[in-house]
Amino acid sequence: MRLRNYIRAHPVSVAVWVLILVGWEVLGHITPDSQLSTSPLVPPWEYVFTDAFKSMANNWPFSFWAPNPATGGEVTYWGAFLALGYHTFQTLFRLVLGLSVGVILGVGTGLAVGYFPFLRRIAWTPLNFLRMLPLLAAIPLFQFWLGANLRGTTVFIGFGIWVLLVVATINSIKNVPDLYIENARMLGASPVRTYAKIVVPAAMVELRTALLLAAGLSWSLTVGAEYIGLTSGLGNLLAVAVFFTNTGRMVIIAVVIAVLALLTFLIVDRVSRRIVRWMPQLATDKTLMRVAGAASIGGGKAVTIDD
Amino acid sequence: MSTTVTFEHVDCQFEHESGRTVKALRDVSFTVPAGQFVAIVGRSGHGKSTLLRVLAGLQAPTGGNVSVGERTVEGPGPDRSMVFQQDAVFPWMSVRQNVEFGLRAQGVPKEERFATSSRWLDEVQLADFAESWPRELSGGMRKRVALAAVLAMDSDVWLMDEPFGSLDYFTRRSLHDLLLSLWDETHKTVFFVTHDIEEALILADRVLLVRDGRVVQDLANDLPRPRDEDVRASRSSVELTKTIVDHLGAEDVNPGSESSEEA
Numbered sequence: 001m002r003l004r005n006y007i008r009a010h011p012v013s014v015a016v017w018v019l020i021l022v023g024w025e026v027l028g029h030i031t032p033d034s035q036l037s038t039s040p041l042v043p044p045w046e047y048v049f050t051d052a053f054k055s056m057a058n059n060w061p062f063s064f065w066a067p068n069p070a071t072g073g074e075v076t077y078w079g080a081f082l083a084l085g086y087h088t089f090q091t092l093f094r095l096v097l098g099l100s101v102g103v104i105l106g107v108g109t110g111l112a113v114g115y116f117p118f119l120r121r122i123a124w125t126p127l128n129f130l131r132m133l134p135l136l137a138a139i140p141l142f143q144f145w146l147g148a149n150l151r152g153t154t155v156f157i158g159f160g161i162w163v164l165l166v167v168a169t170i171n172s173i174k175n176v177p178d179l180y181i182e183n184a185r186m187l188g189a190s191p192v193r194t195y196a197k198i199v200v201p202a203a204m205v206e207l208r209t210a211l212l213l214a215a216g217l218s219w220s221l222t223v224g225a226e227y228i229g230l231t232s233g234l235g236n237l238l239a240v241a242v243f244f245t246n247t248g249r250m251v252i253i254a255v256v257i258a259v260l261a262l263l264t265f266l267i268v269d270r271v272s273r274r275i276v277r278w279m280p281q282l283a284t285d286k287t288l289m290r291v292a293g294a295a296s297i298g299g300g301k302a303v304t305i306d307d
Numbered sequence: 308m309s310t311t312v313t314f315e316h317v318d319c320q321f322e323h324e325s326g327r328t329v330k331a332l333r334d335v336s337f338t339v340p341a342g343q344f345v346a347i348v349g350r351s352g353h354g355k356s357t358l359l360r361v362l363a364g365l366q367a368p369t370g371g372n373v374s375v376g377e378r379t380v381e382g383p384g385p386d387r388s389m390v391f392q393q394d395a396v397f398p399w400m401s402v403r404q405n406v407e408f409g410l411r412a413q414g415v416p417k418e419e420r421f422a423t424s425s426r427w428l429d430e431v432q433l434a435d436f437a438e439s440w441p442r443e444l445s446g447g448m449r450k451r452v453a454l455a456a457v458l459a460m461d462s463d464v465w466l467m468d469e470p471f472g473s474l475d476y477f478t479r480r481s482l483h484d485l486l487l488s489l490w491d492e493t494h495k496t497v498f499f500v501t502h503d504i505e506e507a508l509i510l511a512d513r514v515l516l517v518r519d520g521r522v523v524q525d526l527a528n529d530l531p532r533p534r535d536e537d538v539r540a541s542r543s544s545v546e547l548t549k550t551i552v553d554h555l556g557a558e559d560v561n562p563g564s565e566s567s568e569e570a
């Protein structure tokens with residue numbers, strides 16, 4: 001009944017989804033099989049959810065709870081499910097750790113630098129240079145310096161988020177309307193009080209958008225780091241699937257990442273909404289989705305920089 | 308305690324973004340005794356807001372001297388408080404926190420802050436909204452919050468920069484009544500910047516006309532209070548209005564000068 005109501009309320013989006021799913025299936029059956037690959041070029045759904053999914057059991061690294069195919073165990077759906085869960089957990093752990101470190105240090109540095117106009121001017125050029133660095137290309141360097149392990153990955157993700165948020169925080173502080181600062185001065189507030197009680201809260205409006213971008217960027221960074229150098233996580237699963245040209249597994253991993261990235265975005269949205277709950281009008285869901293799109297496509301580069 | 312406000316040969320010029328030097332105030336001198344309600348009237352861009360900002364201490368004069376009582380103005384101070392043209396109420400603080408902000412900055416203890424803010428919120432009829440966010444209030448109510456914040460500061464001089472400009476006629480009229488009753492009660496010195504001649508005549512004892520950065524006329528407004536519709540339709544009120552319009556350069560609005568500007 002609820003499904004029927006939903007279809008009636010959103011006929012266009014339901015139609016688009018049906019079209020994509022059916023179109024994909026049709027495409028899967030009309031594209032020729034490749035001699036070189038072990039799976040169809042465009043994997044039809046019945047293949048994705050059976051053989052392709054089941055073969056993920058090969059990524060289960062333990063010999064308990066499910067048989068380990070690497071040591072001659074059977075390939076089972078249960079093993080595939082556990083493998084997907086295990087690697088998803090690995091990815092989420094790295095992501096949450098790196099994102100937290102990056103957010104705390106990035107906003108902290110931004111607030112500290114933002115207070116002193118002199119420091120702001122000194123930091124501006126190097127920070128913008130760092131922002132221009134192609135982060136994904138820096139993954140091998142980070143792994144070379146710090147190791148292809150949790151420490152290296154956390155520092156790498158944290159660094160990427162840090163750069164984005166330092167620049168965004170300083171920007172947000174610069175964009176706080178003079179009116180509020182003048183009003184605070186007229187009411188007798190000291191510079192420190194004005195900064196803590198006026199500038200920082202006023203900057204939160206713009207900073208919230210940057211936090212949403214950071215949530216999107218953290219997925220690019222985590223999956224990228226796993227893809228290139230780590231031996232677990234969704235990014236690593238993807239690398240293995242690419243190695244075996246298993247298109248079905250690639251589709252499953254891509255969908256899992258997309259769903260989790262969307263969830264991350266919604267959680268950051270919900271939490272950051274609390275911080276600016278006083279705001280006259282919060283961005284509607286539509287504009288938020290546009291930001292989400294920019295975050296995942298542009299890897300966080302959608303923030304405009306002006307001085 | 309004397310709270311006479313004095314401007315002595317005050318000049319104020321600053322660089323415009325285009326690199327042009329703007330002389331916003333030229334040789335402005337006047338004295339306002341304590342408790343007077345002064346309207347500063349002029350057309351947009353003729354320096355009336357600069358005059359107020361210099362008195363506030365938000366803008367430094369480039370010449371001359373501004374003093375409040377015995378003290379020369381060198382920055383914002385507790386003897387002056389300001390209601391801004393735009394909505395300057397802090398949206399991330401509740402109504403009460405806004406009113407208490409200045410008191411907090413001065414280190415007033417909690418109980419006293421609460422008592423003071425309660426008193427003035429009551430006075431501006433916002434007692435029921437003390438814990439609301441500013442976004443839940445109308446524009447006129449937010450102006451009353453700004454008024455309450457100024458009242459709580461208990462400064463000797465109130466500076467008002469076109470505070471009611473963005474409000475509708477009836478809201479503005481009710482805020483005029485409120486402002487006048489508060490002034491009656493406290494007898495502070497008030498500087499009220501406006502381009503609305505009617506507003507100036509309703510409120511002020513004295514009207515300073517500003518044109519091209521100079522005070523071109525200093526008019527006493529002796530219309531009897533309360534200045535209701537009958538008073539404002541009286542002959543002396545109309546005469547005053549005419550004088551003001553004459554001094555502020557009504558000739559600039561005729562079609563001839565407009566076309567010459569275009570050419």
